[in-house]
Amino acid sequence: MDLFLDCLITFTACFAISIHFNVKGKLIFFSALGGALSYYTYVISSPANSVIIQNFFASIVASIYSESLARMLKVPAPTFLIISIIPLVPGSNLYRTMELCISSKLSKFASSAVETLGIAGAIALGILLVSSMFRFAYVIQKLNLHKKTNSEGNV
Amino acid sequence: MDYNALLLTTTEIGFQLLKNGAETYRVEESLTYVLKAYNRELTDINIFAIPSCVIVSFTTTAGDSYTKQKRVLNRSQNIDRIIQINSLCRYISAHHPDIDYINQNLRHIENSKRYPYKMQLLANCIVGFVFTVFYGGSLFDAVIGAVIGALLQLNSSLLKRFRMNAFTTTVFNSAMIAAVAILAHKLGFVTRYDSIIIACYMLLFPGVALTNAARDFIAGDVLSGTIRFVEALLVATSIALGSGITLKLLL
Structure with missing residues (x-):
């Protein structure tokens, strides 16, 4: 129940952020749904017991969602991707890092900074992995199409 | 032709x-x-x-x-x-x-219009409100979060007139967030100023730069990817810098 409420909260927040980025029409709903989905994945992958791995999984799910929806609706994938990763961005980690820095607890600051960077890297890596798969599929599809038109003789 | x-x-x-x-x-x-x-x-x-x-x-x-x-x-x-x-x-x-x-x-x-200004203000309010609750603030904290969300929009359009670069704008915005949150805390309105600050960070975060960096890297465009990644890092640093200085000064 708590998880459901949290997902609802992220959905609302992503809905509002979509307006901030000027997304229009039914796309707002889809991108906000992506936000809720990525947060849900983040929570249910908690057995992995590492914030970085959790973010990685959530980012993978968000990317798969965005890329497939982008192909279905024929709009650029970042429309959904940008909004979907909003619940994952390490805002609280950045805050803790900054707090540790100004209270000059340097060794804790260093480990916190590395964790924040790690999370950002995990999100980027998730996007990289999925998008390159989709790009690969796209190139193969295009090559096949090319072969077909060439064999039929009309270029 | x-x-x-x-x-x-x-x-x-x-x-x-x-x-x-x-x-x-x-x-x-x-x-x-x-x-x-x-x-x-x-x-x-x-x-x-x-x-x-x-x-x-x-x-x-x-x-x-x-x-x-x-x-x-x-x-x-x-x-x-x-x-x-x-x-x-x-x-x-x-x-x-x-x-x-x-x-x-x-x-x-x-010439296609963005959403009306009031609607953007409302959207920012909702983001501030909802994320404050999400990061463990009370409902009253969330109201202050919503106010800061709206102030952020006003502040950004004000700073746009001075034609500052993205980093200075972010430093000012983030300092504003921290200043208002801590002020409200000192006046006794707010119990958890940290959740408010984290919630309003969300409106400044360089998620777009990070996403685009990753996508440019995939396409083999290492130069653009690097530019965007460094941009994301710099914006994140300026967010921390702005609120860090304010926190140090006011607390």
């Missing part, structure tokens, strides 16, 4: 895409498609784009060579326009319309 008009229009399409925050590989691919769809006699089509500049160049069958470059100085994220220009490019490569028709459409897209 008026090559000059073609050159001007293609560059304008690329410029508009970059200005509204599209990835650079999308700009390069779309423009190549447009030029190829338009005239099969063009050879040596070269498009080069980085987040702050686009260069279009091609050679005609007569051997004349055309090049134009356009700098992109102010960028802001406007997803709706990217979608519209993207579908315009699809239409061009399928139907080869007149250049006049393309220009007309481009102008139409350029």
Whole structure:
């Protein structure tokens, strides 16, 4: 129940952020749904017991969602991707890092900074992995199409 | 065939895409498609784009060579326009319309309105409110979060007039967030100022730069990817810097 409420909260927040980025029409709903989905994945992958791995999984799910929806609706994938990763961005980690820095607890600051960077890297890596798969599929599809038109003789 | 008009229009399409925050590989691919769809006699089509500049160049069958470059100085994220220009490019490569028709459409897209200002304010309020609750603030804290969300929008449009770069703007915005949150805490309105600050960070976070960096890296555009990644790092640092200084001074 708590998880459901949290997902609802992220959905609302992503809905509002979509307006901030000027997304229009039914796309707002889809991108906000992506936000809720990525947060849900983040929570249910908690057995992995590492914030970085959790973010990685959530980012993978968000990317798969965005890329497939982008192909279905024929709009650029970042429309959904940008909004979907909003619940994952390490805002609280950045805050803790900054707090540790100004209270000059340097060794804790260093480990916190590395964790924040790690999370950002995990999100980027998730996007990289999925998008390159989709790009690969796209190139193969295009090559096949090319072969077909060439064999039929009309270029 | 008026090559000059073609050159001007293609560059304008690329410029508009970059200005509204599209990835650079999308700009390069779309423009190549447009030029190829338009005239099969063009050879040596070269498009080069980085987040702050686009260069279009091609050679005609007569051997004349055309090049134009356009700098992109102010960028802001406007997803709706990217979608519209993207579908315009699809239409061009399928139907080869007149250049006049393309220009007309481009102008139409350029003049398309964002959401009304009040609605953007409301959206920012909702983000501030909802994320404060999400990060463990009470409902009363969330009201202050909503107020800061609205202030952020006002502050950004104020700072836009001074034409500061993204980093200075972010430092000021983030300092403003921390200052208001701590002030409210000192006056006794707020129990958890940290959740308010974290919630309002969400409106400043360089998620777009990070996403686009990753996508540019995939497309093999290491230069643009690096530019965006460094941008994301710098913006994140300026967020921490602005609120850090304020926290140190006021607490």
